Amino acid sequence: TQLLEQSPQFLSIQEGENLTVYCNSSSVFSSLQWYRQEPGEGPVLLVTVVTGGEVKKLKRLTFQFGDARKDSSLHITAAQPGDTGLYLCAGGGYNFNKFYFGSGTKLNVKP
Amino acid sequence: ETGVTQTPRHLVMGMTNKKSLKCEQHLGHNAMYWYKQSAKKPLELMFVYNFKEQTENNSVPSRFSPECPNSSHLFLHLHTLQPEDSALYLCASSQDPGTDNEQFFGPGTRLTVL
Numbered sequence: 001t002q003l004l005e006q007s008p009q010f011l012s013i014q015e016g017e018n019l020t021v022y023c024n025s026s027s028v029f030s031s032l033q034w035y036r037q038e039p040g041e042g043p044v045l046l047v048t049v050v051t052g053g054e055v056k057k058l059k060r061l062t063f064q065f066g067d068a069r070k071d072s073s074l075h076i077t078a079a080q081p082g083d084t085g086l087y088l089c090a091g092g093g094y095n096f097n098k099f100y101f102g103s104g105t106k107l108n109v110k111p
Numbered sequence: 112e113t114g115v116t117q118t119p120r121h122l123v124m125g126m127t128n129k130k131s132l133k134c135e136q137h138l139g140h141n142a143m144y145w146y147k148q149s150a151k152k153p154l155e156l157m158f159v160y161n162f163k164e165q166t167e168n169n170s171v172p173s174r175f176s177p178e179c180p181n182s183s184h185l186f187l188h189l190h191t192l193q194p195e196d197s198a199l200y201l202c203a204s205s206q207d208p209g210t211d212n213e214q215f216f217g218p219g220t221r222l223t224v225l
Contacts, residue, residue: 004153042113042216042219045215090154098156099156
């Protein structure tokens with residue numbers, strides 16, 4: 001069993017559609033990070049959330065950290081082909097001395 | 112460009128070969144990491160170095176041998192690998208090893224073991 005479960009695993013949508021990606025755990029984290037990885041590259045940090053219930057916005061991307069600090073979501077409004085990539089969540093802190101990554105959501109946005 | 116470079120980008124090796132992966136960070140960070148990324152598996156942390164000292168070995172087989180000569184360079188020496196070791200090997204660095212720090216990843220080395 002994985003510490004962080006991401007859903008869906010794959011998502012293929014048309015340009016302009018909205019989508020939400022989820023990252024869930026039964027464990028509590030002090031912080032949670034979201035990364036995007038494009039083909040042939042390493043993951044790049046999008047955001048870090050540290051407060052339960054926190055909402056952060058990055059242009060068309062909205063990140064939310066659950067009140068209980070066990071889950072997080074990423075919502076993309078009006079997706080564009082440039083949003084295509086692998087979205088990874090990573091949790092750390094409290095009982096963990098390192099980050100644990102989810103298995104990722106592979107997003108394909110078709111023009 | 113994240114400030115972390117990795118060479119080579121692609122490597123094909125036989126099970127009896129010995130090769131090394133190289134990582135260099137130009138960010139002045141103190142912590143460096145090796146990760147393994149396989150298809151259908153989460154990113155797996157392999158090793159953590161802080162100020163050149165290994166602080167984490169995540170039960171990695173001895174056929175993978177890390178080396179950190181200074182805080183800017185990290186190597187992964189490979190010998191007698193198995194086909195299931197084929198994966199993308201990612202290097203990362205952060206200011207410090209704490210989990211609140213952003214990790215900067217290199218582009219990875221795509222390794223194929225025949």
